[in-house]
Structures are given as structure tokens and as C-alpha cells.
Amino acid sequence: xxxxKKISMTVNGEAVSxxxxxxxxxxxxxxxxxxxxxPHLGCEQGACGACTVKVNGQIIRGCLFLAVxxxxxxxxxxxxxTKSGAxxxxxxxxxRHNAMQCGFCSSGMLLAAAELIEKQPHAxxxxxxxWISGNYCRCTGYHSIVNAIVDVLSARANA
Amino acid sequence: MKAAQFDYVKPKTLSEALDLxxxxxxxxxxxxxxxxxxxxxxxxxxEPSILIDITGITxxxxxxxxxxxxRIGALVTHTEIEDSDLVAKHAPLLKLxxxxxxxxxxxxxxxxxxxxxxxxxxxxxxACSITLQATMIIRGPSGERRIGAEEFFIDLYTTSLEPDxxxxxxxxxxxxxxxxxxxNELARRHGDYAVAGIAAVAKKSGDVLRDCVFTFFSVGATPxxxxxxxxxxxxxxxxxxxxxxxxxxxRSEIEAIADLxxxxxxxxxxxxxxxxxxxxxxxxxx
Amino acid sequence: MELNGEQLIAAPIPDVWRGLNxxxxxxxxxxxCEEISRVSPEEIHAKVMFKIGPVxxxxxxxxxxxxxxxxxxxxMAFEGSGGAAGFAKGRSRVELKLVDGGTLVSxxxxxxxxxxxxxxxxxxxxxxxxxxxxxxxxxxxxxxxxEVIPLQSAPxx
Numbered sequence: 334x335x336x337x338k339k340i341s342m343t344v345n346g347e348a349v350s351x352x353x354x355x356x357x358x359x360x361x362x363x364x365x366x367x368x369x370x371x372p373h374l375g376c377e378q379g380a381c382g383a384c385t386v387k388v389n390g391q392i393i394r395g396c397l398f399l400a401v402x403x404x405x406x407x408x409x410x411x412x413x414x415t416k417s418g419a420x421x422x423x424x425x426x427x428x429r430h431n432a433m434q435c436g437f438c439s440s441g442m443l444l445a446a447a448e449l450i451e452k453q454p455h456a457x458x459x460x461x462x463x464w465i466s467g468n469y470c471r472c473t474g475y476h477s478i479v480n481a482i483v484d485v486l487s488a489r490a491n492a
Numbered sequence: 493m494k495a496a497q498f499d500y501v502k503p504k505t506l507s508e509a510l511d512l513x514x515x516x517x518x519x520x521x522x523x524x525x526x527x528x529x530x531x532x533x534x535x536x537x538x539e540p541s542i543l544i545d546i547t548g549i550t551x552x553x554x555x556x557x558x559x560x561x562x563r564i565g566a567l568v569t570h571t572e573i574e575d576s577d578l579v580a581k582h583a584p585l586l587k588l589x590x591x592x593x594x595x596x597x598x599x600x601x602x603x604x605x606x607x608x609x610x611x612x613x614x615x616x617x618x619a620c621s622i623t624l625q626a627t628m629i630i631r632g633p634s635g636e637r638r639i640g641a642e643e644f645f646i647d648l649y650t651t652s653l654e655p656d657x658x659x660x661x662x663x664x665x666x667x668x669x670x671x672x673x674x675x676n677e678l679a680r681r682h683g684d685y686a687v688a689g690i691a692a693v694a695k696k697s698g699d700v701l702r703d704c705v706f707t708f709f710s711v712g713a714t715p716x717x718x719x720x721x722x723x724x725x726x727x728x729x730x731x732x733x734x735x736x737x738x739x740x741x742x743r744s745e746i747e748a749i750a751d752l753x754x755x756x757x758x759x760x761x762x763x764x765x766x767x768x769x770x771x772x773x774x775x776x777x778x
Numbered sequence: 779m780e781l782n783g784e785q786l787i788a789a790p791i792p793d794v795w796r797g798l799n800x801x802x803x804x805x806x807x808x809x810x811c812e813e814i815s816r817v818s819p820e821e822i823h824a825k826v827m828f829k830i831g832p833v834x835x836x837x838x839x840x841x842x843x844x845x846x847x848x849x850x851x852x853x854m855a856f857e858g859s860g861g862a863a864g865f866a867k868g869r870s871r872v873e874l875k876l877v878d879g880g881t882l883v884s885x886x887x888x889x890x891x892x893x894x895x896x897x898x899x900x901x902x903x904x905x906x907x908x909x910x911x912x913x914x915x916x917x918x919x920x921x922x923x924x925e926v927i928p929l930q931s932a933p934x935x
Contacts, residue, residue, distance in 0.1 A: 336499050355500035355543065356533075377493060378531045379598055391571070391600040397530040398601070401500050402545065448596065466682045467595025493862075521832055529832055536862035537833045610831060648909050649831030713909070749908075 340404040344369070345413025353400050360384040360395025362403075363410055371411035371440045375469070382468035385441035386410050392448045411440040420447055422488065426481035434472035442468045446482045454490065458483055495533035502545040506552065506631060506658065512544050513656050514633055520544050522658065524567055525602035527594070528610055552605065552660055555579060561663040566605025571596070573604060582666040583624055585673035585693055589616045592677045592686075605659045608644075611651045611714065612685075616677065618645055619691040619709035622717060624664045632657035648713040670695045672777045674770045678762060680753065686710040687753050688762035692770050699730045701774060706767060711748040711759045720745040721767060735771045739764040781887040781907045785915040788880040789924035795849045795874060797922050807918035809910055812836070820844065828860070830906050835863035850874055864893025879927055883915070 341350040344367060351366060358377075363369045363386065375381035377396045384395035387409040414420045420443055426432070433439045442465065449456055449464045456464065461482050462475075470478060503509040513520060521540040523529050524547060532538045546552065552567040555578050562582040564573070573579050574590045593599055593607075593616055607617040608628070621628075621641040628644045630637050633656055641662075644652045653659060667673075677689035688711050694704040704725050706718040721742040728734055748759035787794055797803040801822070805814045810827035817823055822841040827834060839858025846852040851873040859865045868889030875882045889907070919926045 336497065338500060354497065356495045356498055358494075358530075361494075377534050379527060379594075382595070382597065385597055392597045393601055394527070394597050396534070397527050397598070399500070399526075399530070399543075402526075402547075445596065463591065463682055464596060467597055518834075532832050537835060539834065612831075648906060649833075 338401050338404075340401055342403045342406050342408055344408045345410060345416065351400075355399060355401050357400045358384075358396050359386065359388070359393075359398040359400045359403050359408070362400035363395065363408070369410045369412055373437055373440065375437070380469075381438075382441040382445065383438055385444050385468065387414070387444060387448075392444050411443060414444065414447065422485050423447060423450070423481070426484045426488075427478070430477045430481040430484065432473060432477040432481040438468055438470040438472075442470065442478060446478075446485075449482065450486060450489065454486065456486060461486070493534050493536065495530070496536055496539040498533075498540055499542040500545065501542060502548050504548055506549050506660070509544060509546050509549060509658060510631065510633060510656065513658070516542055516544070518655060522546055522609075524606040524609075525569065527598050527602040528606065528612070546658070552658075557582060557666065558663070560666055562666050563661055563663050564604050565661045566603060566608075566659045568604045570594075570599035570602050570604070570607075574599065583664050584667060584671075585620055585624060585675060585691060588673055588675035589620050589677075589691060592616055592675070592679075592683075592689075595683045604662070608662070609651060609653055609659045611645055611649050613648065613713055613715075614685040614689075614710040616675075616686070616689065616691070616709070619689065619707045619715040620675075621662060621664075622715050623691040623693055623705045623707040625705075626662040626664045628652075628659060629661045629663065630657050631660045636660070642717070645714040667693075668695060670697060672696045672774055674773050674777075676766055676769055678766070685753075688759055688766060690766040690770050691715075692774070694725075694774055696774065696777065699775060700727060701725055701730055702727055706742070706770065708742075708746060708763055708766065710751075711746060711763055713749060716746050718742040718745060718763075718767070725771070730771060730775050735768060735775075738771060739768050742767045779889050779891065779907065781889065781911060782885065783908070783911060784882060784884045784929060785919075786877065786879055786882050786927040786929055787915070787919045787922065787924050788927055789919065789922045791849050791874050791876055791881045793922050793924075794881040794883065797918060798852075798872070803918065803921045806921050807914055809913045809917070826858070828863075828910075830909070833863075835860040837866065839866070845871075860893065862893075864891060866891045880924065885911075 337352045337354055339352050360372050372386050372395050373383040375383035379394040379397045385392050386395045389406050423443055423446055445465055445468050461479050519541040521543055523543050523545045553565045555568055555576050556563050570590055570593050573586055580587050607615050611618055626641040627638050639652050671693055674692045677686045679686050689709045692706045694701040704722045706721055707715050709715045721738045724738050724741055743760050743764045746763055748756045750756045801814055801816050805811050810829055812827055813825040815823050820843045826837050828837055837858040837860045842855045844853045853871045855869050857867040870887040873884045915926050
């Protein structure tokens with residue numbers, strides 16, 4: 334007897350239906366079944382943050398969330414966030430500050446940063462550092478990433 | 493690594509979930525936030541044949557004040573606690589603790605009840621629930637029962653919950669006007685498992701602390717309350733000398749257990765460090 | 779990882795010794811024991827389900843006895859495989875002594891746990907192992923019709 338479940342959800346604004354194994358993680362479903370390669374697999378334990386995606390408006394670990402749990406939900410990956418333009422100033426700031434090298438952490442980093450800017454528009458540098466400590470970067474040493482986020486926070490505050 | 497195969501069911505009501513638990517026994521695992529469970533399954537440290545997702549059960553959600561108690565539903569997420577005005581007002585200790593729990597993405601899904609039911613020695617909520625004298629509300633096939641937080645945590649990853657029971661909510665006496673709180677956690681990196689931690693409250697008037705509770709976590713198999721240090725401080729004018737004595741007593745009354753990060757001797761030392769910081773902070777609080 | 783301890787069991791030495799060598803008593807005493815058999819006078823095979831919190835790891839292993847001094851002491855070497863969860867390997871020495879109140883069982887154990895259980899699941903290996911050892915002795919004492927008498931001082935780290 335097949336254990337597969339029928340699920341349907343919205344991914345980056347589009348309706349998606351599938352029949353999948355309950356054990357399939359959301360991030361694997363997005364990457365392998367929907368070919369959305371933006372979110373990455375790092376540790377598969379929830380620690381590194383490379384798999385971060387948005388479900389129903391909040392960031393979650395795609396490796397600690399089953400695709401079946403997303404049934405009836407609104408899912409957003411970096412691809413959708415880019416298309417909608419919601420991350421434009423953040424992405425520009427990342428480029429200006431050289432906050433990306435290999436890019437592996439960037440998808441998760443940007444989505445995490447976006448939630449910070451939304452929830453704590455007056456975050457201090459220390460708060461920014463604490464918030465993004467859930468996303469590992471092996472290349473940049475983090476300062477450029479923090480600078481980019483602080484840049485956007487102050488630009489928006491002064492807007 | 494990927495989890496082994498399992499079936500998945502999402503009951504709509506608490507009684508449905510309880511019936512399922514009885515039917516499936518140890519072959520099933522309850523899932524709330526899944527932030528610990530899914531990692532465990534990913535590593536195949538557990539291979540249940542079925543996952544019972546309880547996140548659809550509205551009865552387990554919500555934060556409310558009922559009389560003199562703050563009721564927190566088992567499915568309330570760490571983020572909801574972080575954002576709650578009711579918690580900020582009536583159980584400020586929790587607000588102090590929440591930023592120490594992992595990271596935002598985990599907090600968005602992880603739950604109050606999940607952390608309590610799992611009973612990880614390094615977790616924040618078990619210690620906080622003891623400090624705040626929470627009452628656990630549990631439902632099983634034979635109905636509802638209540639148990640105090642201190643009795644609820646029995647041993648390593650072992651709580652009073654029977655295999656066919658579900659933690660439904662907790663009730664915490666709302667903070668009195670003169671209550672102050674202190675929380676601190678030492679970890680190698682922010683968000684890591686605690687190396688040692690303290691969750692403390694006291695009633696303050698002038699420089700005198702009364703009804704103090706100092707609960708230490710990640711130093712033993714369950715959170716540990718420093719009853720002798722509490723007795724020493726209670727009703728006394730707090731000063732450097734008293735703090736020093738309290739630190740010594742706390743270090744001698746608690747028998748710490750080593751873990752992968754620190755020896756028992758190191759943990760013993762850190763108990764004193766945390767209590768000193770706590771008392772100095774409480775002395776300075778208005 | 780080291781695990782050393784002492785348990786005082788309210789039962790005479792011959793009973794305790796016999797119990798430690800009795801497959802049926804061991805089957806009922808080892809927490810999570812699913813199968814156990816004596817393959818030879820020195821070799822025991824067992825399947826044990828290790829349960830802590832949500833973790834369920836089924837270990838299949840063997841125990842080899844050596845340096846046996848009847849009714850006094852014995853050594854054992856053990857190794858077990860927990861499938862995807864990991865593996866465990868170690869040595870232990872158990873000594874029996876007649877004291878006031880019954881038999882004092884002292885054990886010293888050195889074990890290494892590898893694989894996932896050792897790396898990640900094993901944040902509190904020594905606490906988990908101690909809990910299992912305590913559970914074992916509670917059940918073992920009950921099987922002998924005696925009980926475990928709490929000792930005043932706990933073992934040093």
C-alpha cells in the first residue's frame with residue numbers, strides 16, 4: 334500500500350499539486366520536484382540555515398519541515414522573493430558590500446535578513462549579528478553581510 | 493541524511509490524537525514543531541512507522557490569562573512567546589529566555605509544549621517552567637490530570653508523560669508587581685546547546701530578595717533548583733559577602749554531570765559564575 | 779567515555795553471582811533486552827533496544843567474559859552495532875564484595891560510542907549510560923528478590 338499523500342500548496346505564487354512520500358523534506362521537494370535550486374542543503378539538521386525558505390510568511394528550515402506539512406500553505410523561496418522585488422534593496426546592498434562569494438548561504442541569508450528587517454526595523458548592529466547567527470557562511474567572514482543589512486535598515490528608517 | 497519511511501496523519505481534534513496514540517503505541521511519534529523530532533528522524537536515531545502531526549489541534553494553541561494564571565497552550569511557538577504582550581507582562585522571565593533558543597527559523601516552528609515534553613537537559617523551557625512554578629496540564633485516555641513542573645521532569649529525557657498522554661497546556665501564576673527575573677545561558681556560540689544556564693525569579697523590596705528561585709539547567713539530567721542557596725538569600729539584605737556565600741553553597745549543593753563540552757568540575761564552577769551574575773544583576777534591578 | 783559505579787544489593791554474593799551469569803535473569807534486567815543467548819560459557823549474544831526520549835536504536839552485540847574469579851569478579855569485552863544509529867564498543871570489570879547489608883557490586887567501564895549516536899545523539903552519553911546502568915541494577919535486584927540500597931556517596935566524575 335502506498336504511503337504517498339496528495340498535497341497542494343502555493344509556491345512562489347503558483348498553485349502546485351503533488352503526490353509525495355511523507356518523509357520527503359520540503360527543501361528536497363522544492364529542489365528536486367519543482368527544480369527550485371535556490372535553497373540549499375547543508376547540514377540537514379537545522380543548524381546551518383542554507384535550506385531556509387518561507388512558509389506562511391515566516392522563515393523556517395526546509396530540512397526540518399516535511400513537504401506534507403506544507404499542504405494548504407503559501408511557500409516562498411528566494412526565486413519568488415526575487416521576482417516579487419521584495420528583496421531588491423537587500424540584494425543590491427549585498428552586491429555593493431560584497432556580501433556573497435560562493436553564494437551557498439546567500440539564499441538563506443537574504444530570507445533571514447528580510448524577516449529581521451520586517452520584524453525589527455530598528456535593529457542594532459548587535460541585534461543583526463545575533464539574528465543572522467542562524468545562517469552559516471564559510472566565505473565572507475560575516476562583516477560584509479552585517480554591513481549590508483545595517484545599510485538597508487538605516488536606508489529604510491530614513492526613507 | 494534522510495529519514496526512514498513513515499506514514500503521516502494529522503488529527504483534527506485532541507481525542508482523535510489520543511485514540512491514535514493508543515492504537516499505534518511506541519511505533520508512533522507525536523510531532524509538534526518537529527524541530528527536534530525531524531532532526532532525530534533524519535539521522536535515523538528513531539524510525540517510527542507513523543508520525544502523528546498534532547499542529548492542527550486548536551485546543552492546544554493560544555496564550556490567555558485565566559484568573560490569576562497565564563495559560564500557555566502546548567502548541568504555542570517560541571516566536572509567539574517572544575512576540576506576546578501577555579507573556580511580557582505576566583511571565584517576563586520567558587521573554588528574557590526566548591532569544592537564547594536556537595535561531596529565529598527554529599523558533600518560528602518549535603513549540604513550548606514540545607520543549608517541555610522532550611525534557612532536554614540543555615533546554616530553556618523546562619528550567620523556566622520550574623522557576624515559574626508552572627502546572628502541567630495533561631490529557632490521556634482516562635481524562636485530564638495536573639502536575640507541578642518540578643515533579644514533571646523525572647530524569648534524562650524522561651517526564652511524567654505516559655506513552656498514551658499528550659501535554660495540553662501549562663498554567664503559570666501571573667507575576668506579582670515586585671517580581672524580578674534573571675536569565676542567562678552560557679554557550680560556545682549563540683544559539684548552541686547551553687553549557688550551563690540559570691532561570692531565576694525573586695520578589696524584591698529594597699535590597700532584600702524573597703521567594704527566590706534559582707533553577708540551573710544543563711548541569712544535570714534535569715533542571716536543578718539550588719534550594720540551599722535560596723534559603724541563604726531569602727529575606728536577607730543582599731551584599732557582596734552574602735553573594736559570595738550563596739555562590740559557594742550553590743557550588744556544593746548541586747552535583748553537576750559532565751557532558752561532551754565540559755567536565756563536572758567545570759560545570760560546578762559555572763554554576764557559581766551564573767549565580768553571581770544573577771545576584772549582582774538582581775541587586776542592581778530597580 | 780568512562781562509567782564507574784557501585785551498587786549495594788540486598789542479596790548474598792552467591793545469589794548475585796548466579797544472577798549475573800543467568801541468561802534469564804539478564805534478559806529481564808537489561809533495559810530494552812529483546813533477545814539474549816549464551817553461545818558458549820564465555821560468549822553471550824544479545825539484541826537490545828536502546829530507548830531515550832524519542833531515540834530508538836536497536837543494538838545487536840556480543841559480550842565476551844574473561845578473567846573470571848567465581849563469586850568475586852569478571853571482565854567483559856562488549857561490542858554492538860546499532861545499524862544507522864552507530865556502534866558501541868568497550869570493556870568492563872565487575873567486582874563483588876560482601877559488606878554490611880548485602881553485596882557491593884563495583885563496576886568500571888570504558889566505552890567508545892561511534893557513528894551518529896556518538897557524534898550527535900550522544901551529547902549526554904555518560905548520563906544516558908548511567909541511567910541505563912541504574913535501571914539495570916534496579917531490575918536485577920528485583921529479579922533476585924532483593925533491592926538496591928542507596929549508597930551515601932555517589933561516584934566521582
